[in-house]
Amino acid sequence: MTVWRFQEVSNVLYTQNTFEFDHPKTLTLFQMRVHPPSFNSIKSISINMQRNLYRRVMTFRAITSMHHDRWHEMWNIIARMESLEQIRVAFRFPLDGSLGWSDKKILGPLWKVTRPMRVFEVVCQAEIAYRVGEYSAAPFKLVGNHA
DSSP states (O other): OHHHHHHHHHHHHHHSSEEEESSHHHHHHHHHHSOHHHHHTOOEEEEEEOHHHHHSSOOHHHHHTTOHHHHHHHHHHHHHOTTOOEEEEEESSOSTTGGGOOHHHHHGGGGGOOSOOSEEEEEEEEEEOOOTTTTTTOSSEEEEEEO
């Protein structure tokens, strides 16, 4: 009886909520600690990247925690999430030059998500420049400021 209740609650927990992550390592650690069927039943995630989170304490550890390998690893995990239907990504800082990365280096890994999503939005706080049509075939929709 207890197992059945856990499965019922687990189903609601993972399928009816949006899980928000503020760092690639957070998603990676979460994925390692959640039972695989539960993790794969997640339908909605939000990635909320905030500059102050990485720049508040200017230590070597804080800056290197956002290494581009972690960013790629996070998108590999997201691309494999079997039930995922909604992805919302928000950048609360200018993309170009932030963290020493170009906007292409930041947005490139998002192309790993090849399954159709009900929602896949990328919100940029600051303007990014790109050529007309450059992101027209992207799996995501750029929302917000762009030149």
